[in-house]
Amino acid sequence: MDDILRIDNVLKWGRRTLTLIPGFSVIFTNLWLPKEISHSLVGGILEAVGIMTLIIFEINKKKSRSNKTKSNKNKAIGFLAAFLLVLFGYIGMYDSQVIYSSKYEITILFPFWNNNELEFMIAKSQGTENAITNYGPEAVRMAIQRDATKISNTKIIFMLTYLCIFEMLIIAFSYIGIDLEKSVKKSR
Numbered sequence: 001m002d003d004i005l006r007i008d009n010v011l012k013w014g015r016r017t018l019t020l021i022p023g024f025s026v027i028f029t030n031l032w033l034p035k036e037i038s039h040s041l042v043g044g045i046l047e048a049v050g051i052m053t054l055i056i057f058e059i060n061k062k063k064s065r066s067n068k069t070k071s072n073k074n075k076a077i078g079f080l081a082a083f084l085l086v087l088f089g090y091i092g093m094y095d096s097q098v099i100y101s102s103k104y105e106i107t108i109l110f111p112f113w114n115n116n117e118l119e120f121m122i123a124k125s126q127g128t129e130n131a132i133t134n135y136g137p138e139a140v141r142m143a144i145q146r147d148a149t150k151i152s153n154t155k156i157i158f159m160l161t162y163l164c165i166f167e168m169l170i171i172a173f174s175y176i177g178i179d180l181e182k183s184v185k186k187s188r
Contacts, residue, residue, distance in 0.1 A: 053174065090158075
């Protein structure tokens with residue numbers, strides 16, 4: 001009986017601390033975020049949304065426990081699949097929009113929608129990396145900032161997608177945790 005209580009406590013503790021890992025890892029490392037996006041802001045948002053998700057799961061725990069175990073497992077598998085889709089989508093976005101210049105050893109976040117000046121630089125240089133090499137990183141950044149709305153929208157899309165990656169994991173693990181709690185309580 002004591003072993004079952006310990007397992008139950010470990011599961012509760014693990015599920016709650018799981019939400020701290022993504023936010024702190026973003027705050028203290030670069031973890032696939034463009035440097036133009038504030039790591040502290042994204043980390044804080046991740047923490048807040050993760051904790052909010054856990055609170056919602058705690059409030060609705062009885063309802064989720066009454067679901068069939070198979071239903072919760074299917075939901076967890078669905079959210080894990082969504083996690084993978086969003087993760088691969090984010091990697092594709094990152095690879096296409098965050099451009100590294102080997103000459104200047106610098107990365108620049110390009111907007112999804114280029115303004116005329118930036119489009120001209122890219123077309124004349126035959127590519128985004130070549131535009132950085134030919135015009136220099138500061139000129140390219142100035143061209144990007146001339147239309148602040150486009151780069152702001154790009155940053156928002158990056159942050160929301162990044163947030164969805166971790167949110168899908170938190171939700172999937174919450175469903176798994178509910179099932180594990182159910183099986184621990186049944187064995188008591």
